[in-house]
Amino acid sequence: MTRLLRLASIRATAITVVLSVGIAILPAANTVNNEEIQNSIKTFTKVLDAVEANFADAVKTEKAIYDGAIPGMLRTLDPHSNFFDPTELQRFRENQKGQYFGVGMFVGYRNNHVTVMYPFQGSPAKNAGLRPGDRIFRVNGKSTEKSTVEDVVGMLKGPRGTPVQVSVQRDGLTELVNFELHRDQVDRPSVPTAVWLKQGVAYIRIESFNENTSREFESELKRLGEEKVEGLVIDLRENPGGILQEAVAVTERFLEKGQSVVAQRGRISTERAYTARRGNQGRKYPIVVLVSRGSASASEIVSGALQDHDRAWILGENTFGKGLVQAPYPLSGDCSLLLTIARYYTPSGRLIQRDYSKGTFFEYLYPKNTATRNSRDVKSTDSGRVVYGGGGIAPDEKWENPKLNKFQSMLLGRGAFFYYTAKYFGPKKDAKLPEVWQPDAETMEDFRAFLTERRIPYEESELVTNLDWVKRQLRLEMLTTAIGKEKSDEVAVSSDPEVLRAIESMSRAKALLDKSKRMVAEKRR
Numbered sequence: 001m002t003r004l005l006r007l008a009s010i011r012a013t014a015i016t017v018v019l020s021v022g023i024a025i026l027p028a029a030n031t032v033n034n035e036e037i038q039n040s041i042k043t044f045t046k047v048l049d050a051v052e053a054n055f056a057d058a059v060k061t062e063k064a065i066y067d068g069a070i071p072g073m074l075r076t077l078d079p080h081s082n083f084f085d086p087t088e089l090q091r092f093r094e095n096q097k098g099q100y101f102g103v104g105m106f107v108g109y110r111n112n113h114v115t116v117m118y119p120f121q122g123s124p125a126k127n128a129g130l131r132p133g134d135r136i137f138r139v140n141g142k143s144t145e146k147s148t149v150e151d152v153v154g155m156l157k158g159p160r161g162t163p164v165q166v167s168v169q170r171d172g173l174t175e176l177v178n179f180e181l182h183r184d185q186v187d188r189p190s191v192p193t194a195v196w197l198k199q200g201v202a203y204i205r206i207e208s209f210n211e212n213t214s215r216e217f218e219s220e221l222k223r224l225g226e227e228k229v230e231g232l233v234i235d236l237r238e239n240p241g242g243i244l245q246e247a248v249a250v251t252e253r254f255l256e257k258g259q260s261v262v263a264q265r266g267r268i269s270t271e272r273a274y275t276a277r278r279g280n281q282g283r284k285y286p287i288v289v290l291v292s293r294g295s296a297s298a299s300e301i302v303s304g305a306l307q308d309h310d311r312a313w314i315l316g317e318n319t320f321g322k323g324l325v326q327a328p329y330p331l332s333g334d335c336s337l338l339l340t341i342a343r344y345y346t347p348s349g350r351l352i353q354r355d356y357s358k359g360t361f362f363e364y365l366y367p368k369n370t371a372t373r374n375s376r377d378v379k380s381t382d383s384g385r386v387v388y389g390g391g392g393i394a395p396d397e398k399w400e401n402p403k404l405n406k407f408q409s410m411l412l413g414r415g416a417f418f419y420y421t422a423k424y425f426g427p428k429k430d431a432k433l434p435e436v437w438q439p440d441a442e443t444m445e446d447f448r449a450f451l452t453e454r455r456i457p458y459e460e461s462e463l464v465t466n467l468d469w470v471k472r473q474l475r476l477e478m479l480t481t482a483i484g485k486e487k488s489d490e491v492a493v494s495s496d497p498e499v500l501r502a503i504e505s506m507s508r509a510k511a512l513l514d515k516s517k518r519m520v521a522e523k524r525r
Helices: 002-024 034-054 061-074 086-097 124-128 149-156 213-224 244-252 298-308 361-365 406-413 416-425 441-453 460-465 467-483 485-494 497-504 506-524
Strands: 082-084 099-102 105-110 113-119 135-139 163-169 177-182 184-187 193-198 201-205 231-235 260-265 272-275 287-291 313-316 324-331 335-345 374-380 386-389
Touching: 034 061, 061 082, 082 086, 086 099, 086 335, 105 149, 113 124, 113 149, 124 177, 135 149, 149 163, 193 213, 193 485, 193 497, 201 213, 201 485, 213 244, 231 497, 231 506, 244 260, 244 272, 244 298, 260 298, 287 298, 287 497, 287 506, 298 313, 313 497, 313 506, 406 416, 406 467, 416 441, 416 467, 441 467, 460 467, 467 485, 497 506
Parallel strands: 201 231, 231 287, 287 313
Antiparallel strands: 082 335, 099 184, 105 113, 113 135, 135 163, 163 177, 193 201, 260 272, 260 335, 324 335, 374 386
């Protein structure tokens, strides 16, 4: 009886999704043909019954529906409508909130073990002394030998204040190292890095747009001292997006009060325009925005609005090209449908959504080239610069990071820097280095010996040719363990070639700002 009730619940969820999606994709002028829908549902149920009764192996009905039928149906709509089962929905909510309860570390799969990649600053894991490279062998006495990363993450999460025992194998030690941690709230800031690049030029990185992003952004500007800012670099590279309202809140503080930020239009949803409600409050300084092909959705709203109003100089690659808006629809069984309900348009009126009608969704999600545009969607910025829709945000200045050569790819692929660092610090009681530390000749000799020991092939000439690059990678990896990932990222910014180019491009951003000021003054006259 319990199983029948469970199957009924699953079928009800599937039917709810069918109805929701079916209504959403019908043309506005048509009415829903209830008889057709009921016949479709009956057919679906018959297929499911036949599969359960006759398939060669035991059928996991929930998996067949959650991982197969529902996602398959949504794929006929667009690449971004999605279905979340309870686990995925919980993860989605945590990402939106920017916090969860656990021990606070990023883990991955290395050398056939779930391994600590790095603990978060101030987390129970960091405070207890867990390090990058620690291989997790047991959680609460249970072996993790056959566990996936998701399995171990689930073991480590739990109610605030509850204990969890973690046993790890550390390089250079024969016995497992045991830790007893107490779970706590783990905050994952969406604005993790804010530093001065030089006198007067500040840098702020936004990794995503969650419920706290605009507050974090304001807080970091206040901490730096916005009154001292003469130029700002906003880093949106690989920012996948997030909450639209947070993108609007970040954008509007750099625009004039009343200027457009973004508009959304859908077949059923009411057209809505977002404008700068408070404006820049008199604060105007040049801005360079860094973008990449991984910058999508909300990050494209920010860069698109600042570009259309000639308020920022955009540096980098063409962005991803996601101009679709999703809204969550709660379903039974603590599941949720994330359904595309509208398209959004930048202030100039362009739709930056990339075409997904040709090719596979895989090719759309992992494009070889994002530098496309719709020649029929031609618009102008406030000063008359031509911009296009149909292919994300095209930067004002192209920047492509130099491609890794064969030797560099091999070292990263073999995890040479990560594993060397784990070995270097493994037997040491304290893992400490000063922030200014640089690999010296002795360290490089030790690194050579490590490569030989690990049977990682290299020629001395290759090492010499790539010496500066190797030292930078080694330094950042070592500092991740010694002073934390967050501090290591701050150090990385100061030597990032694209960030250094952004500093050079600040004069272009200033010229754009001056032109924008003249345009606003002329319009007021």
